[in-house]
């Protein structure tokens with residue numbers, strides 16, 4: 461690695477690409493001890509069952525007319541078939557436990573096993589939200605403790621725990637903002653300002669709540685254009701939604717000024733806190749003038765992501781919005797903790813509930829475990845190491861791959877564009893697919909939209925230098941192959957994955973969601 465980096469034009473030359481070898485077909489689709497696997501609904505044996513039940517006589521007189529006459533039509537698998545089916549599917553899947561997962565903006569960090577152990581403690585894992593509160597005092601104490609640390613880390617006075625993901629948190633924040641405006645007789649404010657680089661959930665959430673979305677321009681160095689923002693603020697604006705650090709991986713230097721002009725115009729400042737990992741323990745968003753911010757526990761606080769588990773997106777709220785937080789909230793009284801369902805005084809203006817119960821308890825446990833096991837100094841180190849790792853990636857690749865905002869260090873993710881691929885015949889998509897053949901999940905592609913052919917790489921702090929060097933070596937070798945005109949390696953990639961190049965547009969536009 462050292463040699464490779466010393467030499468600025470140095471890029472390892474790739475072995476000759478052999479299309480014949482990549483298209484080798486096995487007899488029935490298996491591959492290297494992995495069998496090909498159908499989806500469970502494509503197993504056509506619907507009349508078998510893996511379980512033996514004695515015939516039982518059931519009195520159906522009560523539900524006369526509602527008795528099912530036809531078969532249930534569930535796939536019939538024996539226990540070993542069922543176990544193997546899901547294990548085979550899991551082996552087709554990528555996971556953070558397999559390799560570095562460089563999806564920018566997603567903070568795919570290691571999920572510590574201690575978190576899992578705590579979430580499985582019977583006193584926490586086996587309880588139900590409908591139990592009497594007197595029997596779940598420990599769980600409520602845990603929620604209260606998590607709320608305390610979220611408020612402490614963000615410097616905000618209130619938190620709504622129940623939103624179930626970042627996007628749900630955005631909805632919660634905007635509903636609180638809407639309720640606050642309405643309570644002040646300012647319900648006529650119908651516009652939300654969103655920068656061009658925003659994550660798609662920001663404008664989508666604003667539109668879902670019924671607001672008109674207006675875009676705010678960006679400066680040449682990848683930040684919010686404050687003059688443009690100020691010119692668009694006015695009596696019709698309810699809120700701005702700004703991500704900090706932003707989706708270009710850059711800290712918004714003018715954040716204090718952004719908050720000031722926003723408040724001066726009578727609007728609220730919603731901060732998309734998805735990138736909190738870059739500043740946790742170092743910067744408190746409350747000190748920057750933020751009114752509401754979601755925290756993706758599944759990003760910053762290491763709880764599992766996507767297929768690995770439900771998310772959780774608690775929203776911290778400023779003094780101005782605290783009274784509008786959704787129900788319920790944990791309160792402590794002389795005789796223990798309780799869940800408040802009805803606010804008094806100002807809190808009576810809360811906008812209702814975000815979900816049936818209290819949110820993702822399992823994620824609260826994991827996130828609090830993560831916080832307590834790191835401590836204040838450890839969480840600060842998380843942010844520092846995340847930023848260090850991203851800058852290591854940026855420095856290791858920027859002689860080959862073009863960087864749209866080269867000035868100064870990046871935060872927790874390194875953004876590249878596709879100018880360096882010009883004339884090679886290889887696109888960002890091709891490059892990402894070739895990474896799969898080399899054993900690495902692609903980075904985030906084509907996001908943010910403000911740079912052409914974006915490649916957004918977020919290594920997170922949990923990657924060792926050795927693992928990052930392996931990743932960098934693969935990217936440098938692939939970049940070399942692209943620049944040397946080895947186009948076939950990219951055009952049909954991935955050659956070695958269970959599913960080859962997919963028609964992703966059609967999959968998104970015409971998804972087949974049912975089996976008949």
Ligand SMILES: *Cc1c(COP(=O)(O)O)cnc(C)c1O
Pocket residue numbers: 565566625626627628659661703707732734735756771773
């Ligand atoms: C991940 C992310 C979101 C959405 O969060 P979910 O938990 O996936 O709903 C919003 N904004 C940014 C910048 C993100 O990275």
